[in-house]
Amino acid sequence: MIASVAATSRDAGDVFVALADPTRRKMIEQLSVLGPVTITQLTEVFPISRQAVTKHLDTLSDAGLVDTERRGRERIVTFRPEPLHEAIDWVAAIEARWDRRLAALAQFLAAEANDRQPSTEPTQEGISS
Amino acid sequence: MIASVAATSRDAGDVFVALADPTRRKMIEQLSVLGPVTITQLTEVFPISRQAVTKHLDTLSDAGLVDTERRGRERIVTFRPEPLHEAIDWVAAIEARWDRRLAALAQFLAAEANDRQPSTEPTQEGISS
DNA sequence: GGGATATGCAACTCGTATGTTGCATTTATG
DNA sequence: CATAAATGCAACATACGAGTTGCATATCCC
Numbered sequence: 001m002i003a004s005v006a007a008t009s010r011d012a013g014d015v016f017v018a019l020a021d022p023t024r025r026k027m028i029e030q031l032s033v034l035g036p037v038t039i040t041q042l043t044e045v046f047p048i049s050r051q052a053v054t055k056h057l058d059t060l061s062d063a064g065l066v067d068t069e070r071r072g073r074e075r076i077v078t079f080r081p082e083p084l085h086e087a088i089d090w091v092a093a094i095e096a097r098w099d100r101r102l103a104a105l106a107q108f109l110a111a112e113a114n115d116r117q118p119s120t121e122p123t124q125e126g127i128s129s
Numbered sequence: 130m131i132a133s134v135a136a137t138s139r140d141a142g143d144v145f146v147a148l149a150d151p152t153r154r155k156m157i158e159q160l161s162v163l164g165p166v167t168i169t170q171l172t173e174v175f176p177i178s179r180q181a182v183t184k185h186l187d188t189l190s191d192a193g194l195v196d197t198e199r200r201g202r203e204r205i206v207t208f209r210p211e212p213l214h215e216a217i218d219w220v221a222a223i224e225a226r227w228d229r230r231l232a233a234l235a236q237f238l239a240a241e242a243n244d245r246q247p248s249t250e251p252t253q254e255g256i257s258s
Numbered sequence: 259g260g261g262a263t264a265t266g267c268a269a270c271t272c273g274t275a276t277g278t279t280g281c282a283t284t285t286a287t288g
Numbered sequence: 289c290a291t292a293a294a295t296g297c298a299a300c301a302t303a304c305g306a307g308t309t310g311c312a313t314a315t316c317c318c
Binding site for chain 2 (some may be wrong): 306310
């Protein structure tokens with residue numbers, strides 16, 4: 001099951017890059033409320049040129065966060081929330097590792113307090129150089 | 130309740146900026162597994178100079194994702210997962226808005242299908258220009 | 259004390275992200 | 289059909305991020 005990886009081969013990092021810019025975050029906020037809008041309509045909301053908006057949309061598109069569709073002479077931009085899960089998954093994995101490490105450390109300390117022969121050492125308490 | 134805002138006044142955007150760089154994400158992954166390490170120890174893991182590592186740590190520190198503490202001639206770097214929640218909260222808020230909008234749209238369409246007098250319109254179906 | 263180790267500070271290069279402006283192209287419309 | 293509207297394409301300016309190197313400072317250890 002290779003599924004869930006788009007054809008244009010995005011990267012989880014692309015989502016973070018897309019979210020790193022405040023203007024793009026505001027764009028996503030707008031799109032999540034307004035629903036599908038035109039590039040020109042979206043430009044009216046921001047104090048930057050239409051071309052700047054288009055570039056931001058390109059970045060959001062690379063991250064899979066927006067989907068565009070030509071309709072006559074205008075282009076409809078639609079928000080796509082799915083890639084946000086990739087970001088959340090990464091964050092969740094980090095927190096899981098951290099919690100696991102803390103648990104292992106707590107267990108190690110408890111074992112050391114009871115006994116003087118710790119059988120199960122935590123993965124690593126810092127690097128032993 | 131102004132609480133939970135650090136003294137150095139971070140921004141939720143700082144977290145996204147910190148996570149936007151692949152090297153910094155790998156640093157966080159390392160820190161979440163290794164636990165507190167020295168700058169020099171952390172540098173040994175990456176193919177970049179110590180100064181480059183320090184700059185990344187500064188960015189992570191600005192985001193509140195790491196905490197450093199001087200110990201003798203060395204500096205101990207510790208991972209701080211708390212700010213990650215700010216990022217998750219932002220994402221969750223966006224998804225909530227989107228879902229709310231979809232629900233309102235579905236309700237609107239259902240009402241229009243049954244009756245010809247939609248009483249409760251969705252917030253907005255695109256911009257009516 | 260003196261050398262080795264760990265870090266801090268500053269200047270510099272290089273690439274690219276952000277934004278602009280000008281012009282061309284396509285489509286809708288009176 | 290002629291014009292306005294919406295967008296695409298390309299060149300340009302500017303700022304900042306990522307990384308490097310050189311040197312200074314502080315601390316540990318023999």
